[in-house]
Amino acid sequence: MSTWANLGLQDSASPLMEQLIFFHDHALLILVMITVLVGYLMFMLFFNNYVNRFLLHGQLIEMIWTILPAIILLFIAFPSLRLLYLLDEINEPSVTLKSIGHQWYWSYEYSDFNNIEFDSYMIPTNELSPDGFRLLDVDNRIVLPMNSQIRILVTAADVIHSWTIPALGVKVDGTPGRLNQTNFFMNRPGLFYGQCSEICGANHSFMPIVIESVPTNYFIKWISN
């Protein structure tokens, strides 16, 4: 969960989010190098008094500053494509969770286990316990096993919603009439918070998502209850 003054990405809880953070840092490094170089050149031009009276063309320099940025872009494009296809990879999931977006709550179905289903509403501020997180805690949390591949199927019943958990690197739109799929692997236990991130209506900010990541035996105990 994000806390005060955390402007960067959250700590990852899944291998894919780890890769996303690596890619972010890589892209940012290239961005800083370009900004410094161009900034330096522009700054130095202010103090340049020389004028080249015979300058009409510069074939060589134009070749350089056309091809060089193209090569730099490849260094971003290839890792980006690698990640894009890695995010879509499904590795024999052991649990499937279906989440359906409604105005304005999520409902969940564990289709593998006797079709367990429940709604998950945000806890209103006036009913919040002192240790609860405002606008982020829900009455019924999703419980999922850590160290297992989990498949998420996302859809919606009314308008477009988006099932988003920053710490897991998951963000999938729930669209009425369509079933979107994603997957993740939680490599540590804990509570992972998320919010709907598709502008879905007046109470859009009041449909948070909470995942309880637990050891597998605890999950089996919970699901068989």
Ligand code: CUA
């Ligand atoms: Cu649902 Cu925004």
